[in-house]
């Protein structure tokens with residue numbers, strides 16, 4: 001008896017539920033699983049056995065420790081403990097200690113004031129000579145301090161480059177003064193702060209700052225309320241090291257500022273003097289400096305020394321959170337208000353519906369602000385992305401495409417965050433292309449939400465409002481309403497680390513919506529969520545996006561998201577629009593193999609044959625019941641190929657309100673074999689159309705699997721073997737390879753798989769009815 005399996009009754013579009021390439025579930029009985037992963041075992045707490053160090057490494061390492069330890073042990077061993085009080089209490093030592101503390105704290109202050117901005121510039125901005133500046137910063141760390149002192153003399157000494165000017169014009173003489181000692185200590189110590197902070201800034205992902213800007217925060221506010229709190233641990237560590245280095249500074253100070261008691265004679269200089277007259281007192285003062293250095297290291301809790309890093313980080317994080325750098329502190333600068341920000345002028349057209357004005361009106365109302373402004377989107381992108389988008393308010397556009405298609409670049413261009421693509425952007429009547437990110441009214445929710453970790457959910461949500469100058473109480477009131485609307489009001493006082501992925505996503509969405517943007521950009525908003533939460537958040541998203549007064553672009557790799565959330569699907573490839581149509585249209589007539597496969601369908605490219613079939617790249621051939629009409633068969637018209645080539649240089653999307661590309665957005669054909677209408681002018685076209693190239697699309701449910709060659713009606717029959725079987729819901733997807741045709745996927749029931757005795761490698765025959773195949777011109 002022939003054994004054949006064929007899926008039954010698949011409704012069109014059911015493939016959206018999950019594509020075979022989307023998180024396939026293992027078949028029952030599969031041994032591997034999350035609980036069995038070696039990584040999980042390691043993470044469960046059992047430690048790997050310690051390995052003994054080879055002697056060739058252990059011995060020099062021990063000698064190195066001895067070299068570091070011995071001198072310090074010498075200080076402790078040789079200290080005259082009975083005289084310690086007398087030595088440290090002497091007026092000269094007390095005076096030197098006072099001076100040391102004065103000099104080191106001044107040095108720390110100057111280092112923070114100047115070094116923090118320089119570290120930020122080095123980490124965050126591009127400017128000419130950056131490498132040189134970085135070398136300059138490092139130089140004092142490798143220069144002998146005495147050479148540093150000489151350099152200071154020649155720079156700001158009496159006869160130095162600037163010294164004469166300082167003395168003649170301002171009456172300031174730096175050498176042999178306490179100010180000179182401060183300058184010398186700063187010269188040597190500030191690099192520690194800059195290096196430490198620059199490293200921390202480099203490790204801080206810019207998405208927090210970019211998100212803050214998209215919520216309307218000015219660059220200074222972003223720095224003050226997001227950057228600084230997040231880098232506080234690095235800043236504190238750098239500041240502690242800077243202070244300790246300034247406290248112990250000797251060489252540059254004595255060379256530049258001399259050794260004047262009460263003026264420049266700091267503790268290290270005191271040690272040097274005492275060593276000649278009273279070695280025991282010198283030892284006691286050395287012990288004092290050693291104790292201070294050790295105290296600093298202990299205070300850093302191993303941040304640099306390597307011990308207890310987690311505790312150190314947690315403490316530093318707590319320090320950051322409670323550091324008094326409060327995002328809700330009174331706003332010194334309110335972006336978009338007042339003449340200084342230039343916003344009104346930048347709007348260019350005097351439109352009274354400016355984003356900020358919309359805000360002011362909204363803020364005065366009770367409840368979640370509702371204004372009547374609606375924001376159609378017009379964007380023309382050039383550079384890596386070449387396309388134009390026109391969409392009416394309330395339109396949700398799913399942006400899909402393979403990796404590297406330019407989805408993120410498109411979003412970043414709309415935000416004004418990349419030079420790789422530039423967007424001529426009009427929101428409503430306002431041309432916003434020339435405005436910086438924080439004045440565009442374009443809110444961005446990155447993939448992980450990028451909630452500010454140092455702020456509660458409430459403060460995160462109020463962030464956009466506060467950035468626009470809304471008072472704290474009002475901002476918090478509105479934020480709470482948004483959190484309630486999204487069903488996460490009960491978590492208002494929690495920090496992001498205390499939220500689940502789904503809760504965090506909803507807070508991120510509340511934060512973006514609370515900012516009342518004109519354009520909303522969601523980058524894979526549900527990617528991090530499990531299936532159950534995903535469905536829940538999707539439902540919430542759909543509800544709130546329907547109320548949104550602007551256009552929303554959602555980047556997604558998930559067909560379910562695309563079809564359930566979007567009014568239009570924009571398919572990108574190579575930065576250009578391959579298709580822009582309703583989800584139903586894209587489902588029926590996908591215009592690229594990638595999108596067809598994303599939808600769970602088999603998609604083969606080939607060229608049409610005179611009898612209307614398809615010539616495949618291999619030896620196989622595909623027989624199709626409904627060939628393309630002549631007008632659609634690109635092979636027949638050299639002119640149309642040329643025209644497509646021209647169109648292809650610039651993918652354009654429709655301008656008609658709420659419309660898809662002409663033909664593509666029109667009611668979908670009723671017969672699966674009926675091709676989508678070709679765009680009449682300037683519509684989507686794939687990147688490199690070949691004359692006569694078409695795509696054959698058929699669903700996995702249209703593929704029958706047999707153990708023996710089938711007889712009867714199917715004209716498309718090929719041998720192959722099973723490569724992989726995965727479960728999708730209650731059905732199985734069988735990936736079959738053949739040396740005659742490209743890989744194809746069949747969908748069958750588990751019972752059929754048992755009946756056919758399918759396993760990886762099983763030899764099978766496949767067949768596809770000619771009537772089940774749709775041809776789409778490429």
Ligand SMILES: Nc1ncnc2c1ncn2[C@@H]1O[C@H](COP(=O)(O)OP(=O)(O)OP(=O)(O)O)[C@@H](O)[C@H]1O
Nearest residue numbers: 384401402403404405406407408409410420557572
């Ligand atoms: N900073 C950059 N410099 C140079 N090329 C870049 C940069 N960022 C991205 N690209 C390139 O631009 C192209 C588009 O990248 P983009 O990140 O927009 O793709 P994507 O569609 O978002 O991909 P994915 O789905 O993998 O996130 C890719 O070829 C990528 O390698």
